[in-house]
Amino acid sequence: MxxxxxxxxxxxxxxxxxxxxxxxxxxxxxxxxxxxxxxxxxxxxxxxxxxxxxxxxxxxxxxxxxxxxxxxxxxxxxxxxxxxxxxxxxxxxxxxxxxxxxxxxxxxxxxxxxxxxxxxxxxxxxxxxxxxxxxxxxxxxxxxxxxxxxxxxxxxxxxxxxxxxxxxxxxxxxxxxxxxxxxxxxxxxxxxxxxxxxxxxxxxxxVKQPAEPAPTSRRMLHWLFIAAVPSGLMLSTTTHLTTDIVAMPLLWVLPLGLYLLSFVIAFSTMDRATQVVTTIAPTMLLMVGALALLSSAGGTMMVALASLAMLFVVATALHGYLYHLRPAPRHLTLFYLVMSAGGVLGGLFAALVAPLLFDWVYEHPLLIVAAALLLPLPALFPWNEWIKASPQQTRRLVLLLVILAAFACWNMVQRWSGAFDTDTALWGLTIVAVGLLVSAWRWAYVSTLLLLMIGVGGWDTVKVSVDGTRVRSYFGVYSVTDDAYRMQRRLAHGTTLHGLQSTEPGKEREPTTYYGHQSGVGLALDKAEALAGPDASVGIVGLGAGTLSCYRRPGQSWTFYEIDPVMADIARDPQKFTFLSNCARDTPIVIGDARLQIAKGPAAQFDILVIDAFSSDAIPLHLLTEEAIGVYARALKPDGYLLIHISNRFFGLEPVLAAEAKARGWSAAIRIDPTPDPEGEFGDLTGSSWVALTATPQRLEQLTGGTKARNLSAEDGTWVPLAARKGFTRWTDDYASTLPVLIWKNVIGSYE
Incomplete structure (x- = not known):
């Protein structure tokens, strides 16, 4: 028909x-x-x-x-x-x-x-x-x-x-x-x-169709778990990539898109494609899943792409299996109802339960193991048939192979130094080979996968959890570690440096990373008394390790705004960082979204307002719109200064602030610092870009000492005009898009 x-x-x-x-x-x-x-x-x-x-x-x-x-x-x-x-x-x-x-x-x-x-x-x-x-x-x-x-x-x-x-x-x-x-x-x-x-x-x-037996509870539970694992794995892959692999704009779209495409293939008439994917899924899960417990990844797009490929292959194989187990059309809506419940179950585990239970993204390796427990596992190499081994002989040989994998894992743990060398690579390949040979025996395959995860950095990841130096919130995973060679204490957000303090005696109060005395914010805060008097009022959005607090001088009134209470606890703890305890112990920290909290406060309260929410590669758009800048303008005194940190690998935010300054009739300049030599005099510092905005050219000149041409190299105290872009549309709550300010060459370069 x-x-x-x-x-x-x-x-x-x-x-x-x-x-x-x-x-x-x-x-x-x-x-x-x-x-x-x-x-x-x-x-x-x-x-x-x-x-x-x-x-x-x-x-x-x-x-x-x-x-x-x-x-x-x-x-x-x-x-x-x-x-x-x-x-x-x-x-x-x-x-x-x-x-x-x-x-x-x-x-x-x-x-x-x-x-x-x-x-x-x-x-x-x-x-x-x-x-x-x-x-x-x-x-x-x-x-x-x-x-x-x-x-x-x-x-x-x-x-x-x-x-x-x-x-x-x-x-x-x-x-x-x-x-x-x-x-x-x-x-x-x-x-x-x-x-x-x-x-x-x-x-x-x-109604008139012959009665067909309803699916059993066991069959529906099978549907539920098969649907739950890809859903949770999609979310955990997103978290894993953005936390420990590479922070790239729009990366969250890719896992969800691949998850949806897996349904397109699995529920279509492309049976051959689904069979091919199902055949390669155990190998893909073994080789890429090995990285699931690695918390010190190199941050390469190659690893990110491999993780996305694994998600797509595993999701397609599991959804293909789900399609294979589908009931007659009479029970179609029940089937989809259970599938939807499975999706909710996986999402709840990955998005809400796991952050409360774990101090790291352990949901990712757990879901990979769950996938290994559910995947159809073909006998990739039926060696027991080739050698005509009896069932008892086969069991013994499989056990010996798993013991070999355990020995290889022990050797990897002993040699692991954060990356593969020749010996660890050979032992890792040994475990992979064992996994492929025992793929027909689920217990042996899953055991081999776990051993490979532990060997590839997993032991170190678990040890950090046992040591208690890592904490997790809804905002990310934070680790505090000491670098004895450089005499530094570091705060890492995933694998991204989020704060640093010198442990060298006498240098504990020195500002570090983006906040050195030659940075835009350092120049402004060092001049706070000259710009606003001895009782200057300062607001800081973004606490981090509390580095900026040591710019505070007696008589000044400071307020910090921090969205993550866990970060506030880390900064307050003198066993971790002493910036706050040494320099601003009594400074209030307002917890919550900065825009909402500042809007609740009184008008004209700050002489200087520092917005430090743009140092990562994710941009909170609602903090840069016309309405948001209006909130900051209300909180500033008429001759106050707004300092905004826009250091970013993937987004060039100058046109956004240039358009805003032009629309408001403000004067604006940017201070761009080069990245210092990490082995040189400024080894604790990081290159940064800070924008200063104020009401009049005269007030701006009091801060900058006058701006210079943009083609001059950065010098101490050099500020240059903001780069406006012709035709750039001002961001508002009603309209804002990051695509016009995306630095495509850096996105493409991150694949290398």
């Missing part, structure tokens, strides 16, 4: 549009609520839970609706679409702000009130359309339509940061999504009508 007769194209289009809209609304609403809620990861974890809960609810609703005849299903679903349209266009609900300590409950309430009904009804259409499609006995297998669903999701995910956000303000995005919703409503109604009018005898085919 032709696709035209069964209206296959209509159902495919309906599913594509619905899934596309789902993955457009998520980042769009995230952008909308950013100024209201701040950029705390806890907020986004709560948002993710809302999305997953609504998706699970939509799948449960689709399953419940299946008990009715299709005509009634169509009427109920279209009516629900019309009711949900009352929440359009998409916007943020106006509800009272939360009381202290109630944010955890308030954030889900805000999101549910803002988009709950429309997200719920759109999330239900994918399984429901597949059920309607299968109601016509001539239509064929409906499961491949799930591939279309994930293709639409992938298109929505990629198109938002690439096309929608850079070109459309949020208000236009909201009305565009409303138009898409109207189109989806028409498509859903047309899909219902296609089954209603074309073949009325098929309308009740669900």
């Amino acid at each position: 032709s696709a035209v007769a069964t209206r296959r194209w209509l159902f495919v289009l309906t599913i594509l549009v619905g899934s596309f809209l789902l993955f457009q609304i998520q980042p769009m609403v995230a952008r909308m609520v950013l100024p209201k809620l701040g950029g705390a990861p806890a907020v986004w974890n709560s948002a993710m839970l809302v999305y997953q809960a609504l998706l699970l609810g939509g799948y449960a609703y689709a399953h419940w609706l299946g008990r009715f005849a299709l005509r009634r299903q169509a009427m109920i679903h279209v009516a629900l679409f019309l009711v949900a349209a009352l929440w359009l266009p998409i916007g943020i609900a106006q509800i009272a702000p939360p009381a202290a300590g109630q944010e955890v409950l308030w954030v889900p309430l805000l999101l549910l009130a803002s988009i709950g009904p429309v997200f719920f009804v759109v999330s239900a259409q994918a399984p429901l359309m597949q059920r309607w499609f299968a109601a016509d006995a001539r239509a064929g297998d409906p499961y491949y339509l799930y591939a279309a669903s994930n293709l639409g999701s992938f298109a929505g995910l990629i198109s938002y940061p690439a096309l929608v956000e850079p070109n459309l303000p949020l208000a236009t995005q909201s009305w565009g999504w409303t138009g898409g919703y109207a189109a989806l409503l028409l498509l859903v109604a047309a899909s219902g009508w296609a089954r209603w009018s074309a073949h009325p005898e098929a309308m009740d085919s669900d």
Whole structure:
């Protein structure tokens, strides 16, 4: 029967549009609520839970609706679409702000009130359309339509940061999504009508089909765990890459995109491709999974790409296995309901439970081991058949091979120095060879994988946890270590240096890294008394190890703003860093998102306000918009100074601040320091870029002593004009995109 007769194209289009809209609304609403809620990861974890809960609810609703005849299903679903349209266009609900300590409950309430009904009804259409499609006995297998669903999701995910956000303000995005919703409503109604009018005898085919046994509880648990592992692995891969491999902009899009593509392949008619991926999955898991416990990775894009390849291969193999275990179409909505619950389970573990349980990203190796326990494991080398070994002989030989792998692991641990040398590489290859030889015996394969993880840096990672020198929060993994050779104490955020203090006697108060006396902020704070008098009021956004606190002078009033309470605890602890305890013990530290906290404070309170939230490769956009700068301007005295740190490998933020200064009529300059010789006089310092903004040219000249041409090399005290970009659009809460300021040559160079 032709696709035209069964209206296959209509159902495919309906599913594509619905899934596309789902993955457009998520980042769009995230952008909308950013100024209201701040950029705390806890907020986004709560948002993710809302999305997953609504998706699970939509799948449960689709399953419940299946008990009715299709005509009634169509009427109920279209009516629900019309009711949900009352929440359009998409916007943020106006509800009272939360009381202290109630944010955890308030954030889900805000999101549910803002988009709950429309997200719920759109999330239900994918399984429901597949059920309607299968109601016509001539239509064929409906499961491949799930591939279309994930293709639409992938298109929505990629198109938002690439096309929608850079070109459309949020208000236009909201009305565009409303138009898409109207189109989806028409498509859903047309899909219902296609089954209603074309073949009325098929309308009740669900009810008239011979009874088929329902899936057992054991089978549903199998579905649940197979779905949970790729979902959790997708999130843990993102955390692992951004924490310990390389911090690159937009990196979070890649794991999610590959996760969605794995469904496209596994649930399509590309059986041969799924078989090939399933065959290579054990080898890929063994070779790349070996790096899962490594906490001192080299930060190369080659390792990042290998991790992404492993995620894609493992997710495709597991989803292919899930497709193989699918029930008859009669139980289709139950199957998708359990799959959705598995996705929620994996996401909960990786995003919320693991950060509370572990001091490092241990969820990543645990999920890799879970994948090894669930993957179909083919006998890659059936050597026992080649040598005609008996079952008892085979068991003994497999045990001997695992013992050989354990011996190789012991040798790797003894020799491991943070990187591979010839000996550790040979012992590692030995374990890989054993893993390939025992792939048909799951216990032996999983044991070999664990031994390889421990040998490749895993032992050192576990030892740091035992030593108690590492701590984890929702904001990342922090380690405090001593470098006896350089006489330094270092604070690492993953593998990124986040703070440094000299342990050489007499130098404990010397500013380090981005904050030396020749940096832009150092020059400003050293002149604070000359610029604002002996009672200068200073605000610092971003505490770190507390390095800047030693610029404080008697009589000055300082306030720190820090989003992570764990970071505040580290900076306050004199057993770790003594900047605060030595220089600013009584300085208040305000915990929370800086923009929100400063907005709550009094106006005209600071002579100097330092914004130090841009030294990592992730940019909190809501701290650089017109509205955010307005918050800072309100907090500054009329002749105050705003200092913003914009050192960044991947983003050139000068045009953003140049456009803002021009719009406000402010004067602005940038101080660009070169990276000092790490072995030279300034071995504790790091190159940095600081922008100074103030109301008048005269006040700016009091700080800079006058600016010089940008083509001059950096000298002590040299400030140069900001580089404006013609046609650059000022960032606002309604419109901001990082793509125009992305330094593509550095992104490409990070692959080398």
